[in-house]
Amino acid sequence: MELLYFGDKGWGDELFFATLMTIAVSITAMIIGFIFAALFTPLKLSNNKFLNSIGNAYTTVIRGVPELLVIYLFFFGGSGAIMFVASIFGYNDYIEINAFLTGSFSIGIISGAYSTEVFRGALQSIDKGQFEAAKVLGFNKYIYFFKIILPQMLRLAIPNLSNVWQITLKDTSLISVTGLVEIMRQSYIAAGSTRDPLFFYSFAAVLYLMLTFLSMQLLNRLETKYSKGY
Amino acid sequence: MDIELMINSFPKLLNATLITLKLLSVSLILGLLIGLGFAILRMNNNKLINKFAYGYSYIFRGTPLLVQIFIIYFGLGQIEYLRTTFLWVVLKEPYWCAIIAFSLNTGAYTSEILRSAFQTIKPGYLEAGKSLGIPSKIIFTKIQIPIAIKQSLPAYGNEIILMLKGTSLASTVTLMDLTGVAKYIISTTFKPVEVFIVAGGIYLFMTFIIHNVIKYLEKKYGFQT
Numbered sequence: 138m139e140l141l142y143f144g145d146k147g148w149g150d151e152l153f154f155a156t157l158m159t160i161a162v163s164i165t166a167m168i169i170g171f172i173f174a175a176l177f178t179p180l181k182l183s184n185n186k187f188l189n190s191i192g193n194a195y196t197t198v199i200r201g202v203p204e205l206l207v208i209y210l211f212f213f214g215g216s217g218a219i220m221f222v223a224s225i226f227g228y229n230d231y232i233e234i235n236a237f238l239t240g241s242f243s244i245g246i247i248s249g250a251y252s253t254e255v256f257r258g259a260l261q262s263i264d265k266g267q268f269e270a271a272k273v274l275g276f277n278k279y280i281y282f283f284k285i286i287l288p289q290m291l292r293l294a295i296p297n298l299s300n301v302w303q304i305t306l307k308d309t310s311l312i313s314v315t316g317l318v319e320i321m322r323q324s325y326i327a328a329g330s331t332r333d334p335l336f337f338y339s340f341a342a343v344l345y346l347m348l349t350f351l352s353m354q355l356l357n358r359l360e361t362k363y364s365k366g367y
Numbered sequence: 368m369d370i371e372l373m374i375n376s377f378p379k380l381l382n383a384t385l386i387t388l389k390l391l392s393v394s395l396i397l398g399l400l401i402g403l404g405f406a407i408l409r410m411n412n413n414k415l416i417n418k419f420a421y422g423y424s425y426i427f428r429g430t431p432l433l434v435q436i437f438i439i440y441f442g443l444g445q446i447e448y449l450r451t452t453f454l455w456v457v458l459k460e461p462y463w464c465a466i467i468a469f470s471l472n473t474g475a476y477t478s479e480i481l482r483s484a485f486q487t488i489k490p491g492y493l494e495a496g497k498s499l500g501i502p503s504k505i506i507f508t509k510i511q512i513p514i515a516i517k518q519s520l521p522a523y524g525n526e527i528i529l530m531l532k533g534t535s536l537a538s539t540v541t542l543m544d545l546t547g548v549a550k551y552i553i554s555t556t557f558k559p560v561e562v563f564i565v566a567g568g569i570y571l572f573m574t575f576i577i578h579n580v581i582k583y584l585e586k587k588y589g590f591q592t
Binding site: 197198200201202203204205206209210212213214217303307308310311313314321324325328332333334335336338339341342345346349350 | 429430434437442444446532533535538539549550559560563566567575
C-alpha cells in the first residue's frame, strides 16, 4: 500500500491526476463525438444518395477499423495535416499538436460514429405522427426540434448513449500509446520504475471499474429522468 | 499520395493479417467455450456461483482490454511461483498472453450474449420437451443450444467484429499483427495516410466478410419465435 501514498513516496497523487485526465479526455471525446454525430446523422437520414453515402462511409469505416489504427493515423498524421493547412496560409514552421487534443480528437471521431448510429436509430423509431403533428400545428423550427423531437429522441437514445460512453471511456486507455499521461500511461510509468507491474495494472483495472460503475449509476438516473411518463 | 509505398507495403501487411486471423480464430474458439461455461453458471440457482459468473463478466466488460493484456503479459510474470510451474512456458510468450487476454475478454461478452439468448427461449419448448419424456441433458443439447445459437447470431456477429478490432492490441505486447506492422511502416516512412488506407482497407474487407457470413447464417437458420 505504500506505493499508493500521496507525495514523493508513492504514486497516489500521480494516479489521482491521471484518473482526472482519463475523465477529461473521455468527456472531451464524447462532446467531439456529439458534434460529429450532429453533422453525420442528418447525412445518414438524407434522401440524397451522395450525402447518404458520405454518412454511411464515416460510420462503416470508423466502426470497421481498429481504434488503435485510427489513433496512429492522427498521432503520426495530425501535425502533418495541420502543417499542410498552415503552409497554405504561409506559415511554414513546425507545429506540434498537444497530445490531449490528438487523443480526444481521435477517440472523439470513433465515439462519434457510434453516437451517429444511436441518434439515427432513435430518430427513426420516433412515431411519424409526431413529426407530422408538429408540422401541422405550425410550430416554428426551434420548438419543432428542441421541444418535440429532441426530448423523445433522448429518451430512446440515452440507454444506448451510456453504452457509447462506456466504450469511449475504455478506448481512452489506447491513447496511452501517444504518451498522454492518463491512467494507463501513469501505471506504465509507475510499473516501470517500481518493477511492480502486477500491482499497478491491477490498480488501473480497479480505477476503470470504479469509473464505469460510478458513471453507470449517474446515467441510470438520467435514464429514469428522461423516461418519466412512460 | 505515395502509390508506390501502398503497393510495396501491401504484401507485408497481408502477411501480418495471417497473425491477426490466427489470434482472432483461436481466441474466438476459446472464448466461445468460456462464454458457454459462464452462461451456464449464470443460470445456476446457487447464488454464490451466480455472483461469481456475474463478477467475471462485470470485471472483464468494465475494464479496457489493454489493461487485461498488460496484467497478463507484464503482471503475471512477476509472481515467482508461476515461473516455476509449467504455466510459465505459456505465459512468457506474448502470443499466448494475448490469446489468453482476448479469450477471457470475448468470453465475458459471449457469456452475456448467450445468457440473454437462453433466457429468451420460451418455457413452452422446455415444457414440451419434458412432457415428451426427453432427458434434460438432451433437452439442453438438442433444444436449448440450437435455439440459443440462432437467437444470439446477430449479437455474436458484432462481437466477432469487435474482437477483430481488439486483436490490434496485440501490437502493444510486441506482436507483429496487422496493426503492429502498419505502425512499424508508418514510423519508418512517416506516411500515415497511405498505410492507414491499405491496413484499414484490409480490416474493412475482413469486417465485410464476417458481416456477410453472419447475415447468410441468420437467413439460413432464420428462426421465428
